Amino acid sequence: MSDEEFRAAMSRLAAGVVLVTAQEPPLAEGGPRGEDVGMTATAFMSVSLDPPLVLVSLREGSRMDDLLDEQPLWGVSLLSEAQRHVAGRFAMKGRISDRLLFADLPYARGELCGAPLMGGALATLECRTESRVPAGDHTLVIGRVLRAQVPPVEGGPLTYFRGRYRQLGN
Ligand SMILES: Cc1cc2nc3c(=O)[nH]c(=O)nc-3n(C[C@H](O)[C@H](O)[C@H](O)COP(=O)(O)O)c2cc1C
Known part of the structure; x- marks a missing residue:
């Protein structure tokens, strides 16, 4: 089987889109807080209810994979259809810093x-x-959910199917 065949088949699996976020540790103990980092992901799933576990698959050597190797705490935002720009922004390859990417977006720590x-x-x-x-060229990061919140947001999910962002069709 070729990479192309595998990719084409998996592109037919409709997926919700999440933003995984984490904070770099401070450079010096007691120093200023480290930079925030985000990564758009679709390889995310709920794993267990008791205890509550989720899983995200991170490309080995990606910035988020390296960061979560040293930072055990992370966040997940399940993106809405109004957040396509957020997903696009945090999927860009070869970024040096995410500082400006967060600057004009609403978030709470x-x-x-x-x-x-x-x-x-x-x-x-x-x-x-x-x-x-x-797992192959990825790392499966299994996390315990410490807190889950459902803000009063209207609208449907951001989804990804056949290489494009979509909205639910109903
Ligand atoms: C729709 C979509 C879904 C993605 N899902 C994942 C994923 O589940 N895991 C992953 O490691 N990268 C995923 N990526 C790629 C990362 O977002 C991208 O590689 C990363 O933000 C760029 O940083 P890097 O250069 O450190 O990889 C996805 C990209 C897009 C556009």
């Missing part, structure tokens, strides 16, 4: 994880890594 939780998201989660499982 998670009380437990310290990561940005996006305003306008359908739901937000605060997580702590339970285990990291190498």
Whole structure:
């Protein structure tokens, strides 16, 4: 099977889009807080209810994979159809800094994880890594959900299907 065939098949799996966020540790103890980092992801799922676990699959060597190797606390924002620009922004390759990417977006800092939780998201989660499982060229990061919130946001989810962002058709 070729990469092309695999990609084409998996592009037919409709997926919700999330923004995974985490804060870099401060450079020096007691120093200014580290930079916020975000990554658009569709390889995200609920795993277990008791205990509450979720999973995200991160490309090995990506900035978020490297960051979550040292930062156990992270956030997840389940994006709404009005947040296509957020998804596009945090999927850009070869970014040096995410500081400006957050600057004009509404977010609140998670009380437990310290990561940005996006305003306008359908739901937000605060997580702590339970285990990291190498899987091919990705790392499966399994996190315990410390807090889940459902803000009163109207509208449907942002989805991704056949290489394009979509809205639910109903
Ligand atoms: C719709 C969409 C879904 C994505 N899902 C994932 C994912 O689940 N896991 C992942 O590692 N990268 C995923 N990516 C790619 C990352 O968003 C992208 O590689 C990253 O933000 C760029 O930073 P990097 O150069 O450190 O990889 C996705 C991109 C898009 C557009």
